Amino acid sequence: MTSKESESNVYESxxxxxxxxxxxxxxxGVSEGMPPIIPHEHSPIHALRFPQRVAQLLSKLQPLxxxxxxxxxxxxxGGSSFELAKVFDHVDAFDYSKSFIAVAKRMQQxxxxxxxxxxxxxxxxxxxxVHEDTVTPEVRxxxxxxxxxxxxxxxxxxxxxxxxxxxxxxxxxxxxxQDPIACLHGIGNIVNKGGIVVIVTPxxxxxxxxxxxxxxxxxxxxxxxxxxxxxxxxxxIMEDQGFEKVHEEELPLIIREHQRKYQYIVSEAxxxxxx
Numbered sequence: 473m474t475s476k477e478s479e480s481n482v483y484e485s486x487x488x489x490x491x492x493x494x495x496x497x498x499x500x501g502v503s504e505g506m507p508p509i510i511p512h513e514h515s516p517i518h519a520l521r522f523p524q525r526v527a528q529l530l531s532k533l534q535p536l537x538x539x540x541x542x543x544x545x546x547x548x549x550g551g552s553s554f555e556l557a558k559v560f561d562h563v564d565a566f567d568y569s570k571s572f573i574a575v576a577k578r579m580q581q582x583x584x585x586x587x588x589x590x591x592x593x594x595x596x597x598x599x600x601x602v603h604e605d606t607v608t609p610e611v612r613x614x615x616x617x618x619x620x621x622x623x624x625x626x627x628x629x630x631x632x633x634x635x636x637x638x639x640x641x642x643x644x645x646x647x648x649x650q651d652p653i654a655c656l657h658g659i660g661n662i663v664n665k666g667g668i669v670v671i672v673t674p675x676x677x678x679x680x681x682x683x684x685x686x687x688x689x690x691x692x693x694x695x696x697x698x699x700x701x702x703x704x705x706x707x708x709i710m711e712d713q714g715f716e717k718v719h720e721e722e723l724p725l726i727i728r729e730h731q732r733k734y735q736y737i738v739s740e741a742x743x744x745x746x747x
Contacts, residue, residue, distance in 0.1 A: 501599035509726065510731045526643045535639045566619060566620030589728070590731070622658075624658070640670070651682075652682065656713065663715075671710075722739070
């Protein structure tokens with residue numbers, strides 16, 4: 473995700489791997505009698521399958537087909553990547569976490585990947601990560617997972633790692649990058665005319681991941697004292713890169729901490745078409 477040491481440590485841990493496997497493969501544990509959310513009235517099941525819904529949004533926005541290739545920036549353990557591969561002929565998918573990429577490749581190969589589903593305090597249930605039925609071996613073969621730095625997209629283009637794409641997704645990554653503007657500037661170089669970029673973010677800026685001077689917004693202008701909103705700055709940057717905003721919606725997700733505590737997050741999802 474970024475080369476910043478604090479983020480590298482966070483996203484290489486066993487706890488993070490288990491958390492992200494639960495997020496990306498929400499059917500995991502069902503066969504063992506462990507649903508992703510403890511059954512209760514008004515259960516927020518609509519917030520499950522977040523990675524899949526991100527990928528589906530890209531398809532819904534109907535990118536113009538040039539080469540029918542897609543890119544998943546910050547792919548984590550691969551949930552969105554496999555969903556994209558149902559529609560696109562080829563999907564490149566990269567992440568800064570080598571552990572995430574290793575797990576994504578194991579899921580691609582059909583290996584048995586077990587992880588811990590937290591129950592209470594030190595208690596957990598070990599479950600197997602499972603694909604949805606529609607993620608067939610043929611679909612999985614269309615994905616190319618590799619390590620990469622989202623802050624160095626221009627460099628990855630120069631060395632031939634990245635090419636041109638009809639569709640790009642970047643989910644809940646922007647506010648975890650050391651240099652989000654460098655990432656956005658790089659995206660402008662890899663999207664075909666008529667292609668779509670879907671950016672999903674809660675704009676949860678934290679100094680431990682992104683130096684304050686690199687935040688898009690979430691602060692008061694030191695001169696005017698007016699609030700600077702991230703979505704406004706994002707719009708300006710994307711328009712400068714030759715994109716037109718074509719969509720915006722609220723996209724919820726849920727992350728399990730244990731069977732009685734969950735993070736409920738409402739990210740902003742925006743769609744951008746390359747002129």
